[in-house]
Amino acid sequence: MADRETAQDAGGQRLSTREAADRLGVKPETVYAYVSRGQLTSRREPGGRGSTFDVKEVDALARRAGRREPTASGGELAVRTGITLINRDHCYFRGVDTSDLAARYSYEEIAEWLWTGDLRPGIRFTAPRDALPAARRAVQALPAHSGPMDRLQVAVIAAAAADPLRFDLSEGTVIETARTLIPTLVDSLPSHAPEQRAGDSLASRLWSRLTAEPADAAALRVLDAALVLLIDHDLAASTVAVRVAASARAHPYAIVSAGFGALDGVLHGAASGLAHRMLQEVLDRGSAAAVVADHLRAGRRVPGLGHPLYSGEDPRARALFQFLEDVPQARPALEAARQVISTTARHTELHANVDLALAVLTVSAGMPPEGGETIFAVSRTAGWIAHALEEYAERPLRMRPTGQYHGPRPPQPLP
Missing domain, CATH: 1.10.1660.10 (Multidrug-efflux Transporter Regulator; Chain: A; Domain 2)
Structure with a gap:
């Protein structure tokens, strides 16, 4: 024809x-x-x-x-992806409900499955000999008041500098980099407990970086489930940043750095810290009504409630709340969260999101307010790598939107 x-x-x-x-x-x-x-x-x-x-x-x-994808109904750029689907108040990885995945598999197993398509029961990620000492030295050089995100951002840069093959973007090398980068990030953080063995689960090693409280099996199960549930959530702001970097063929460490940069904001990764502080205040004052009233009086949104992608309860929150039921020390914070939900419901119809469930975990485990953000950042690194692998297979530099110029029309006189 x-x-x-x-x-x-x-x-x-x-x-x-x-x-x-x-x-x-x-x-x-x-x-x-x-x-x-x-x-x-x-x-x-x-x-x-x-x-x-x-x-x-x-x-x-x-x-x-840039190489444009079909646009969504609202006119924004849509990107083809086979990783996450959010539909009818459910979240799916590769077509499988994330709540079911979190109930059955570990974080490392799901990360490996997302990258390779293969489920490897019992897989453990370990940090390489060269990268971990470099990352630890870089983190230890930071001021004492530095937060977890400061440490993670420095650790990923140090790990990159220790890897001379970081520019190899072949699929196998990128996946192997991911397997070693995530444990390097975790193991570079200061520990509050005796050093964990390299063969321990990532959740167990991360727990010791976030709190001095001992962890029983049920508490570790909640943390591991949170890591699974937070791996990806479609094209969140940090994931868009990652795909733009991958479109420019940045190496895996650089794309994770791009993700950290976008994540480090109160409207994204840091949102759980606001929910943590609110729950702690509810427990200290003994009244959710008084705390919620203070937020409403000040014109602030109540942290941990509502999500633009879900009309009902965030399925990730629902799953984590179920896991938290099995943790006795979480019951006070869990009850405080329920009081926040019911109190706010008298004024507006908002449902719990994953930040509120993360706050229950971090408050009950004695973690700092930044604990939820740290969990989020470590977990989401696996999703960013999955998106980078997709983007590396696309045409380079396709993530190039066109600006709509609204400045003075030329020619203009020299300033």
Whole structure:
């Protein structure tokens, strides 16, 4: 068919509609939308059955806009991914309900499965000999008041500097880097308990970095479940940052650094710290009503409630609350969280999100307010690597939106 063949004339190579769509990474209908907006020029060849497009003009548009994905209904950029689906108040990894995954498998098993497609029961991640000492020295050099995110960001940079093969973006090397980077991040944090063995689970080693309280099997199970549930959550802000970096072919350490940068904000990774402080205040004052009233009076949103992607309760919170039921020391904080939910429900219909459930864990375990953010950051590193692997397989530099200039029109006089 003429429309599926590349036309050639004295003016240079021309593309069919389908070929132009493939180069731009859009649907054929979108190509015609570009024509109507004056971004592309089409031409119907004599005797041809479809429009053709100048290859240089198509490539110039691709460079300006990046390789675009189909847009969502709201007009924002949508990116094809096979990692996470959020649908009808459920969250799925590779089509499997995350609550079921958290109930059955460990964090390391699910991370490995997301990266490779293979489930390896009992797998343990261990830090390499060169990277861990470098990361620990870098973390120890920080001021005493440095927080966990400061330490994690420095640790990933030090680990990168210790890896001369970090620029190898082959799939196998990236996965092996991920297997060693995550335990390096955990083991570089200061410990509150005797040093854990390398063969212990990542959850067990992370626990000793977050609190001096001893952990029983039920408490560790909650932490491991939290790590599984937080691995990914579609295209959150930090994941978008990671995919942009991976689109530019940044190495795995750099893409994790990009994720940490976006995560370190009160509206993203740090949100659980606000819920932690609120729950602690409820326990100290003995009244959720008084604490919620203070937030409402000040015009602040109540931490740990509501999520734009769920009409009901965040399924990750629901799963963690169920695990927390089996932890006796968590009962006071769990009851405080329920009082916050019921008290707020008198004023507005908001449901618990995962930050509130994380706060129950961190308060009951004697962790600092930043404990939830640390759990979030360590967990999400596995999801970022999964997204980087997807993005490395795409056309480079496709994550390039077009700016809408609203400044003074040229020419303007020199300042």
